[in-house]
Amino acid sequence: xxxxxxxxxxxxxxxxxxxxxxxxxxxxxxxxxxxxxxxxxxxxxxxxxxxxxxxxxxxxxxxxxxxxxxxxxxxxxxxxxx
Numbered sequence: 510x511x512x513x514x515x516x517x518x519x520x521x522x523x524x525x526x527x528x529x530x531x532x533x534x535x536x537x538x539x540x541x542x543x544x545x546x547x548x549x550x551x552x553x554x555x556x557x558x559x560x561x562x563x564x565x566x567x568x569x570x571x572x573x574x575x576x577x578x579x580x581x582x583x584x585x586x587x588x589x590x591x
Contacts, residue, residue, distance in 0.1 A: 516559040519568075520581045525553040527572040527579070541571040 528538050535553075539546040544564050551557040558581065560568065569579060 513562050516561055517565040518558050518581045519552060519560055519565065519579050521553040521555045521558070523574075523579050524549075524568070524572070527574055528553075531572060538568075538571060542567045544568075 528535070531538075533541075535549050536546045539549040542549070542564055548557065552560070565579075568574075569576075572579070
């Protein structure tokens, strides 16, 4: 059984693009999701990249986004550890 992650690493550019395409300003989306407009701006700028499951699910629902659409793409080749 798959376990829900404790946080989701989000793509701020994808969030901003979806928000603008939906015709919402930052305050409208933040209110709908239940987060502050300051936090949403930080997510969109990439200053913050992690969200807990509840707000992330609310963000996905508000933007009508699929399961992975707002997540950061994994790094294709992580740096090797020495």
